[in-house]
Amino acid sequence: MKKILPIVICALLSTNLYAQNDASMGIIPAPVSVEKHSGFFVLDKTTLLISAHPENARVADLLNAFIASKGGFALRSVKSPEANHKAIVITSEGADKLPEEGYHISITKDKFLITGKGAGLFYAVQSVMQLMPEKQDGKISVPAADINDYPRFKYRGMHLDVGCLLYTSDAADER
Numbered sequence: 001m002k003k004i005l006p007i008v009i010c011a012l013l014s015t016n017l018y019a020q021n022d023a024s025m026g027i028i029p030a031p032v033s034v035e036k037h038s039g040f041f042v043l044d045k046t047t048l049l050i051s052a053h054p055e056n057a058r059v060a061d062l063l064n065a066f067i068a069s070k071g072g073f074a075l076r077s078v079k080s081p082e083a084n085h086k087a088i089v090i091t092s093e094g095a096d097k098l099p100e101e102g103y104h105i106s107i108t109k110d111k112f113l114i115t116g117k118g119a120g121l122f123y124a125v126q127s128v129m130q131l132m133p134e135k136q137d138g139k140i141s142v143p144a145a146d147i148n149d150y151p152r153f154k155y156r157g158m159h160l161d162v163g164c165l166l167y168t169s170d171a172a173d174e175r
Helices: 004-018 054-071 119-131 169-174
Strands: 033-043 048-050 076-078 087-091 103-107 111-116 140-149
Touching: 033 111, 048 054, 054 087, 054 119, 054 140, 103 119, 111 119, 119 140
Parallel strands: 048 076, 048 087, 087 111
Antiparallel strands: 033 140, 103 111, 103 140
């Protein structure tokens, strides 16, 4: 018993050390590729939210509302970049090269670029929301990274466990 206890304790401690190594940066579902970089994009009251395309306005408003609730401040929305300002840029330019419903997020210390079109842009903003930690000292620090994602399958499926839920076939067809 005296020999087994230290081995068990070492095994438990070693598994705990590797538990915090998250390759997908906490994004669920895990993106296709994540390349982490050094540094952080610091989100504060001076950061601009740039969305030049009118079709991206709803997604930009969604992100701004989330930042307002998470950080306690709303970003100033503009149509074009201003000199010497950190910015979150939401764009559809270059989204034609991405797969359908795909997106690309590029985070550096000065710029936060979100590229996508339609549903892909919405999914990108959902991933950005998962990346944002709690506010500290009036700022939100997001780790620098390049993230690419797209659906791995061309269909969306559903599993209905009729054995557990006891639906008749007619009731399952209605759902």
